[in-house]
Amino acid sequence: MATDVEVVSEADEPGWEVDPDDEWGLAVIATVGRQLRLRREARGMRVPDFAKAVGYGEDLIYKIESGKRIPRPEFLDKAEQVLRADGLIVAMKEDVEKVRYPKKVRDLAKLEGQAVEIGVYVGLSVHGLLQTEEHACALFEARQPPYSQEEVERLVTARMARKAIFEKSPAVALSFVQEEASLRRRVGGTMVRRRQLEHLLEVAQLRNVTFQVMLTDTVAHPGVDGKIELLKFADGTAVGRSDGAFNGRPTSDPKELRILELRYGTIRAQALTPGESVAFIEQVLGET
Template identity: 75%
Template structure:
């Protein structure tokens, strides 16, 4: 299943028709503007047809409260909601066409920003300390990770974040393919997050991704006493025009940086981490060994 199909499955299958859709981040001005405009168009089309909100809710198969929230810009409508509204109101495809606008804001702003940078990058290097990189997670593994957070996320929040994480993995289908390098700690690879079947599927997915010619996967063994990544995650993204962006937990307030001196520091740390980790072939053999132990 493609990442787009998996994201669509996650988006469409977890909520009943009467449950609220995704909430709009009040600090995301662009998303607020888009969702408000879409809601206004839905309301105008409904009123032009002479249909009350209660009648539309019954005809479309959604709760009246959800209809009001979407039309007032307080909820992000799902694609199937727009399809159904188009059909019930006889909009001739005009309402369904707004799915493209909604698609751009269905994920949180910080995820959209990260996905946009990853989509432009020609080279990405990632070291993750306490988990498996989101770009490498299966949907089931990501779901288990989000559900483990405290305080707990709502079911709708978990669904939305999992779909966003899966959608980012479209980078593996990009042409021309960027160079992708990952260094993962041994500890998270041994943790059966989500249960044994989810754990096994995650290890199999890592082996499958590692077969891609543009992907380098390395494991940092726990017997390595010290290395420059103990403070947390490091990310380096390089672009076609020669610019770059980096971020590291525990450095520069954890904020993205494009300042040359700071980038050199991050590149030195990441390079040292890669040098201390197991080589790619030994890393894959290690993951295969773990898989055999499951």
């Protein structure tokens, strides 16, 4: 067994934080940690020896085994090899992969994955389903207090995973209304911004996507209070949310959904047509 492995400390390799509000995720990570500890002990390895063998700091090993950190896939691969676990540890990677994303992101992705129709109005930033990886990274890096680089990578990966919705069959009907300001905001460098605009043009050409721009000089409309989201499902049910209605909470109440649908319909009527919106993005791209 190699003894010259470069040890990665917790400071350099913090691992993924466990979401304290994610009961299922906490249970999964606790089970994974317990199995790792039992396997290590069955091999007669102390934590210092195991840490040295896999190339990670002892503090990180203790936290993973106690269910306080989510192990990365490469850590599990090394643990599988060192402990000669006959596939037991590698088999846990699938469950770990599911809980590596924050619970609220998983919940949102699950709803989007079940929807047959999605309508969104966004004012401040490009909607997550429309963002390029570089654009999303620049947004997360701008957050305050700042995320660690590990957390930025984790969140970007989760956001990109949601875009699998564009590959669903049958296709999901997607409707987006973006405020002009979100398209002109200088997120990232020039090339990041150009690629984001080019990506919007590509998405706008998809047959199952309707993309519209709300110009800044448009008169007041029902979206000035914030984001509106509407998701409809195959069984006829729906869920909606608006920053400016019902305390911002998700709702499935038919009366409240009708209000959100009325607001979203009015917004779409006041926005540029899809054709005009494509021409507008091309204009902004030409100015970049």
